[in-house]
Amino acid sequence: MIARWWQAAVIYQIYPRSFQDTNGDGIGDLAGIAQRLDYLADLGMDTIWISPIYPSPMADFGYDVADYCNVDPRFGTLADFDDLLAQIHARGLKLVLDFVPNHSSDHHPWFVESRSSRDHPRRDWYIWRDPAPDGGPPNNWISDFGGSAWEWDEPTGQYYYHAFLKEQPDLNWRNPAVQLAMYEVIRFWFDRGVDGFRIDVLWHMVKAADFPDNPLNPAYRPEMGDMHRLLQLHSTDQPEIHAIAAEMRAIADEYGTRGEGERVLIGEIYLPVDRLMSYYGGERRELHLPFNFQLIDAPWQAPALARLIADYEAALPPDGWPNWVLGNHDRPRIASKRGEAQSRIAAMLLLTLRGTPTLYYGDELGLSDVQIPPAQVQDPRELREPGLGLGRDPVRTPMPWEAGVNGEASVHGEASANAGFSTASPWLPLNADWPVRNVAVMAEDPASLLTLYRRLLTVRRAHPALAIGDFMLLDSEEDVLAYERRHGAQRLVVALNLSGQSQRLELPESPSDWRLLLSTSAESLVIENNVLLLRGDEGVILAA
Structure with missing residues (x-):
């Protein structure tokens, strides 16, 4: 096959508040990303x-948008954005922006107008309902952050709906005027040269009409948290969302047909696989990549992973392209769940499965969830439901770049307190092991996880079989996940030992000897009578 750019790509997610600060306020910015x-x-x-860079009161750290066509001053200006995009494209890279269409900030002019009067033309741009007969909320729907999803508005005598915080009122996507306004937002950023969007909570955007x-x-x-008391049967995943997704796709395709470069749409959708597949759209064409989050919560056992991968591959529609995710800004980090040794196996798994992988910043360093002291908690979800472990601050901490100021010890002989992230105190604490777990130190260590990621990405780029080749699971022992990748004359085997004990794998027959392309833990290969001997916690890529 001839791969489209988003099929062969590896995507790197940046949480901008935590990547690199250049103006000394303790918050990352666009100039920091450029740096x-x-x-x-x-x-x-x-x-x-x-992740979102739009003007925002930051009730939910940018996922409460007050202006969809500008940049928050904390991150820079539109001119800074244009400069960043130009630098990204100059390096042959692509840029995907977060798009947050389900809800806005309650500070957005649209909602201020909608709230001003029942008769305002924009009243129906949001979801307003009369109280129930007892004076309470219109129905029993629960916010994803806990508590009722309905907020009483005393001046106009109605409730408005918010799937998340009350500061994040949901837009009424059944209103054609809302649809047109948001499609213009997509065009605004496409016209600036953005290569695609990750669409936030896409499956939330349309609600059952009768509530x-x-x-x-x-x-x-x-x-599990308050939101899980109910099944979101009527508040998410309504059939009307598919026509909206198809219209977004048509807009994206329009730019490609004009010769301005193909644009990609990626959807955040937490649904079972059978329902996830409907967002590819079939003949109508919807998303290029409905995010596949299964690896995040999957049992870390070879048979379970093999079944998951096989079922996902079998469920894909004929033109559906797979994708894989191990972590993001909402979920615990892979190193916290799997440990140091198996983080290396996870890296090899992510970058050798068929499809488009997404890597969350800092996972290439093996960052773990950072314990946040109660006085420093920022995340509204943790503040609303403390003690349940649902807070997202631990996975949003600053990127550790250096062991000292500009990589050197300070004049006082002590390492910089901020790991090269900022000259000010960061908005969230750094990982406690940042003096040794940082880019500068790990880049010089041939055995580090960062070096392994670099080597994996080099091998992936040199061998198209790993990105776009055919995929076939291999029979293996209980603790080994193994599969073959083929593309043209390339024939590769990936074998992953998910245990700490040595394991054996009978290799497929090959007209030539199998040779080692990469191991997560060694430079040598042991094969006896076509049986591979895997060390504990070892993953390998072999070529025929």
Whole structure:
């Protein structure tokens, strides 16, 4: 096959508040991303996805948008954005922006007008309902951050709906005027040269027209969080969303047909695989990549992973392209869940499965979730439901770049307190092991996880079989996940030992000897009578 750029790409997610600060306020900015582009290019990235940078009161750190066509001063200006985009494209990279269409900030002029009067022309741009007969909320829907999803507005005598914080009122996507206004936002950024969008909570965007109660969740447990008391049957994943997704795709395709470069749409959708597949759209064409989050919560056992991969591949529609994710700004980091040794196996898995992988910043260093002291908690989800472990601050901490000021000890003989991230105190604490777990130190260590990622990305780029080749699972022992990748004359085997004990794998027959392309832990290969001997916690890529 001839791969389209987003099929062969590796995507790197940047949480901009935490990547690099250049103006000394303790918060990352666009100039900081520009400053670190060479790092990303040298690492082997193809595409950068930046979480929201729009003007915002920051009730939910940028996912409450007050202006969809500008840049928040904390991050810079539109001119800074244009400069960053030009520098990204000059390096042959692509840029994907976060798009937050389900809800705006309550400071957005649209909502201020909608809230001003029941008769205002923009009243129906948001979701307003009369109270229930008892005076309470219109139905039992729960915010994803806990508590009722309905907020009472005393001046106009109605409730408005918010799937997240009350400061994030949901837009009414059943209103054609809302659709047209948001499609113009997409065009605004495409006209500036953006290569695509990651669409936030796409499956939330349309609600059942008659707003019935959601059913109780029979599997609910208190530690799951309040939002899981109910099944979101009527508040998410409504059939009308597919026409909207198709219209967004048509806009993206329009730019490609004009010869301005193909644009990609990636959707955040937390749904079972069978429902996820409908967002590819079939003949109608919707998303290029409905995000596949299965690896994040999958049991870390070879048989379970093999079944998951096989079922996902089998479910894909004929033109559907797979994608894989190990972590993001909302979920625990892979190193915290799998440990240091298996983080290396996870890296090899992510970058050798068929499809487009997305890497979350800092995972290439093996950053773990950072314990946030109660007085420094920022995340509204943790503040609303403390003690359940649902807070997202631990995975959004600053990127550790250096062991000292500009990589050197300070005049006082002590390392910089901020790991090269900022000259000021960072908005969240750094990882406690930053003096040794940082880019500068790990880049010089041939055995580091960062070096492994670089080598993996180099091998992936040199062997198209790993990105776009055919995929076939191999029979293996209980603790080994193994598969073959083929493309043209290339024939590769990936074998991953998910245990700490040595394992054996009978290799496929080959007209030539298998040779080692890369190991997560060694430079030598042991094959006896066509049986590969894997060390504990070792993953290998072999070529025929």
